[in-house]
Structure formats: structure tokens, C-alpha cells
Amino acid sequence: MSPHNWIDLAQDADTGIETLRAHFEGHAYDPHWHDSYLVGVTEQGVQQFHCRRARHQSTPGKVFLLEPGDIHDGEAPTEDGFTYRMLYLDPQWLERELAALFDDAPLNSQLSFANTLTTDPQLAQATSLAFQTLHGGELKIVRQTALDGLLEHLTRHLHWRTRYSEDPRLPLVAQKAREYLHANAHLDIGLDQLAAVTGVDRFRLTRAFKAAYGLAPHAYLVQLRLSKARRMLASGVQPAAVAMELGFADQSHLGRWFIRAYGLTPAMYRNRCSNLPDR
Known part of the structure; x- marks a missing residue:
């Protein structure tokens, strides 16, 4: 080699x-x-x-x-x-x-x-x-x-894929999925779990959710967690504790998503909002 x-x-x-x-x-x-x-x-x-x-x-x-x-x-x-x-x-x-x-x-x-x-x-x-x-x-x-x-x-080029048409259940599916995400945002939810809750396959679930809320379920869940993270950080909670509470793998994982969404680290956001030093 x-x-x-x-x-x-x-x-x-x-x-x-x-x-x-x-x-x-x-x-x-x-x-x-x-x-x-x-x-x-x-x-x-x-x-x-x-x-x-x-x-x-x-x-x-x-x-x-x-x-x-x-x-x-x-x-x-x-x-x-x-x-x-x-x-x-x-x-x-x-x-x-x-x-x-x-x-x-x-x-x-x-x-x-x-x-x-x-x-x-x-x-x-x-x-x-x-x-x-x-x-x-x-x-x-x-x-x-x-x-x-x-x-x-x-x-997408296989013949059986052409069978997928509009499903009258989809608006209710999106609402049910959203409610489940809000109630379980701290858990490591999988799409298969979310599909089972709503009673449709993962393809229909994702299509329904995007049509209703403009985001795929995974993106919505991340934004939901980040919104909760902002509130916790602003109240003075340490980034490591926030990451653990909201189901992120660790503080750096929270940091990657936080920077991507808001342009600054969780610690910087906490300091600016709470005027507390980072221990």
C-alpha cells in the first residue's frame, strides 16, 4: 500500500x-x-x-x-x-x-x-x-x-413506487406525530417508532409532516430540542446538563447543532443571557 x-x-x-x-x-x-x-x-x-x-x-x-x-x-x-x-x-x-x-x-x-x-x-x-x-x-x-x-x-424508478398516491389520513398523521414529538422530545425517537404511533409507513409519515409543518420530523425534533436548550441556558443551566436533559449525546453534540442554528456556542449564549460565568 x-x-x-x-x-x-x-x-x-x-x-x-x-x-x-x-x-x-x-x-x-x-x-x-x-x-x-x-x-x-x-x-x-x-x-x-x-x-x-x-x-x-x-x-x-x-x-x-x-x-x-x-x-x-x-x-x-x-x-x-x-x-x-x-x-x-x-x-x-x-x-x-x-x-x-x-x-x-x-x-x-x-x-x-x-x-x-x-x-x-x-x-x-x-x-x-x-x-x-x-x-x-x-x-x-x-x-x-x-x-x-x-x-x-x-x-424511485421501481414499478411499485408508482402506487403511492395521496392518502386522506395524512393531515391527522402529521398532527399526531407532532404531538408525540412534543411529549417525548427528550427521548432518542426513531422514525420507525413515530410511524408505528401514527399508523402509516415512514415514507407517508415524512411526506405528511413536511406538507403540514415545512420540516421533516427529524429537523422538527432538533429545533424543538434547541428551543428548550435556549430556555434552559438562558436560565443559567450549564451546557453539559442541558445536553444530558434533552437527549443529546454530549455537550459537543449539542454545541454542533446550536452553532449551526444560532451562530454561537451554548456557553456563549448562556453567558450573554444570564450574566453568569462559565464554570
Whole structure:
């Protein structure tokens, strides 16, 4: 292996999905196959590989799609090498998730990729977002929403997806979901849990919630927690205690979301609102 090559590998505890980000120069790996579905995006350089008796060159923004058993290799045909990020999706997990996400999904709905390499900006964005949330250990509902978005893009060309039309239950579904989020904002809620409460699949739930409130359920939950965090910080509660009370993984996790929303750290906000020193 070249001294310039590197691999960053992690595994999501809830789903078992492996997330890989890597950089290779020259020869990357010999022909091999996986028992997982591989969905990846090239970030930088030219990623060249052979698969299904054809040579492919993936450049930044392109998505590569491999099914279990697809034999492939990898190399960098240019001096600067290539960098990519990839998700390894277990077939059994995929079958379960498709059934949960779309309650009309047929039993034989496992994915079959027509093309090994595709140019689809929306799919590329969904893949990168799923990688980012899993690799970064985001909130459960955030990770699940990103994965649902990925599956939505991966399946949108399948015939059974055309069956999804407007559902008269959806306005009530959105209201019920919102009430549940308000009552349980401190818990590590998953979309599957929220869907079970409202009686629809996750796809219909997310569509209904967005239509009613302009945000997906995960974004609404984060904003709800941040609103509570502001009130607690303004009353003088320490950021670490706020993070624990509201279900954030730790103080830094709260800080990332707080800065993203308000442009300053929780400690800075607390100090300005309460005039109390940060102990």
C-alpha cells in the first residue's frame, strides 16, 4: 500500500452498516466481491475499476452501485489518486427497511441496479448525507431520515413506487406525530417508532409532516430540542446538563447543532443571557 493511502472505517451500531472513506494512489485493490450492497460517491480524482465485464471511471459526484457478488477491482489512473465514501448495506437489513419504509413494497423488492455507475446529483447528495450522519454518529432520527432519503432515491424508478398516491389520513398523521414529538422530545425517537404511533409507513409519515409543518420530523425534533436548550441556558443551566436533559449525546453534540442554528456556542449564549460565568 502506498504511504499516501488511507482508510477511515466505522460501523453504525443500530443498523450494522459500515461506512468507509478512503484515498488511494496507484493500485487500490485486487478483484473481489462483497455480500453487501455497495453505494458510494467519488469525492476527488478518477476512480477506475472493472465490474460486469466493463471498465468504469468514476469522477467527482458520480455514484457507483454494486450488488452482492459483483466482482470489482480498483486503481487510480492519475497521479493525484482518488478519494471516495461508501456505504455497505446488508441485504437482510435492506429488505426489512424497504418493508418498513414502504408498506406496499413487495416481498421481492430487493434492489437490482441497472447501471454500475450513474450521474444523479440527488442520489449523490443522499448518499453523502447518509454517510455523514452515520459516520458522525448523529441522533437516531437524523440517521434514519438520511437512510430513508437514500432508499427513496434508490427505489424511485421501481414499478411499485408508482402506487403511492395521496392518502386522506395524512393531515391527522402529521398532527399526531407532532404531538408525540412534543411529549417525548427528550427521548432518542426513531422514525420507525413515530410511524408505528401514527399508523402509516415512514415514507407517508415524512411526506405528511413536511406538507403540514415545512420540516421533516427529524429537523422538527432538533429545533424543538434547541428551543428548550435556549430556555434552559438562558436560565443559567450549564451546557453539559442541558445536553444530558434533552437527549443529546454530549455537550459537543449539542454545541454542533446550536452553532449551526444560532451562530454561537451554548456557553456563549448562556453567558450573554444570564450574566453568569462559565464554570
